[in-house]
Amino acid sequence: MRSFQRRLSDFNARGFRLAAISVDSVETNQLYSRKMGFTYPLLSDADAGVIRRYDLLHRGAGPKGADIARPAEFLIDSQGIIRWVNLTDNIAVRARPEQVLAAFNERRGD
Amino acid sequence: MDLAVGDGKIDMKRNWNWSLWIGFFLTLAGFFSYQFFAQFPVTRDFPWANLLLFAVGAIFLLAGLVRAFVRPQLYRGKVFGSIFALLSLFIFGFFAYGVFYVLRQVPASLSAPRIGEKAPAFTLPDQNGKPTALMDLISPNGAILIFYRGHW
Numbered sequence: 522m523r524s525f526q527r528r529l530s531d532f533n534a535r536g537f538r539l540a541a542i543s544v545d546s547v548e549t550n551q552l553y554s555r556k557m558g559f560t561y562p563l564l565s566d567a568d569a570g571v572i573r574r575y576d577l578l579h580r581g582a583g584p585k586g587a588d589i590a591r592p593a594e595f596l597i598d599s600q601g602i603i604r605w606v607n608l609t610d611n612i613a614v615r616a617r618p619e620q621v622l623a624a625f626n627e628r629r630g631d
Numbered sequence: 632m633d634l635a636v637g638d639g640k641i642d643m644k645r646n647w648n649w650s651l652w653i654g655f656f657l658t659l660a661g662f663f664s665y666q667f668f669a670q671f672p673v674t675r676d677f678p679w680a681n682l683l684l685f686a687v688g689a690i691f692l693l694a695g696l697v698r699a700f701v702r703p704q705l706y707r708g709k710v711f712g713s714i715f716a717l718l719s720l721f722i723f724g725f726f727a728y729g730v731f732y733v734l735r736q737v738p739a740s741l742s743a744p745r746i747g748e749k750a751p752a753f754t755l756p757d758q759n760g761k762p763t764a765l766m767d768l769i770s771p772n773g774a775i776l777i778f779y780r781g782h783w
Contacts, residue, residue, distance in 0.1 A: 562757040596773065
């Protein structure tokens with residue numbers, strides 16, 4: 522997420538937005554984004570309703586056995602259609618901003 | 632007892648087997664540096680930096696053990712070297728289990744939305760409590776949604 526913050530201007534320059542979703546509360550997200558200098562939205566899905574709707578719930582994987590989101594990235598176009606998906610099979614391996622920008626550029630034919 | 636061969640005198644001149652200490656230290660470093668290296672995608676995607684520390688540690692431990700067992704009259708470390716080596720094996724086993732098994736226990740998410748489908752709509756509060764809808768995010772040229780495990 523830090524690497525996405527570093528490339529935020531590349532996303533902004535393309536009119537392409539960025540948002541991160543977890544079960545963390547608004548308060549936690551506020552502290553965390555301040556501490557890390559994140560300026561893109563960190564959305565709070567405290568009851569994991571949206572995470573469930575996207576079938577991304579990882580049961581019992583959080584602190585004290587809480588249900589949390591598994592890492593995943595979705596590229597969505599301006600019509601709301603999904604154009605690229607990354608469902609990792611290793612918690613430590615997540616999409617890098619370069620991959621996402623490449624997927625975005627490919628769609629636009631750059 | 633550290634009795635040297637010879638006339639039964641305690642030999643104070645036996646060398647300190649530093650190779651064993653360095654090896655054990657590198658093993659600990661390989662384990663405890665995981666958090667540090669996990670900050671950078673290059674060392675997180677595959678933990679080669681940690682594995683390198685473990686490998687170099689193992690070389691030092693082996694060299695130290697060879698010294699201790701082949702030339703016990705010159706080098707210390709038969710007992711503590713064996714303990715260090717066993718502990719290091721255990722630590723490495725635990726690390727490998729975590730990195731190559733536990734981290735890969737990710738749900739399959741077979742019903743996750745696919746390419747070409749409409750992304751399920753939502754409205755969620757951002758870090759300032761402001762409700763944010765998917766529809767607001769995707770203008771003008773789309774958006775990337777990053778689902779993450781959370782901060783704790």
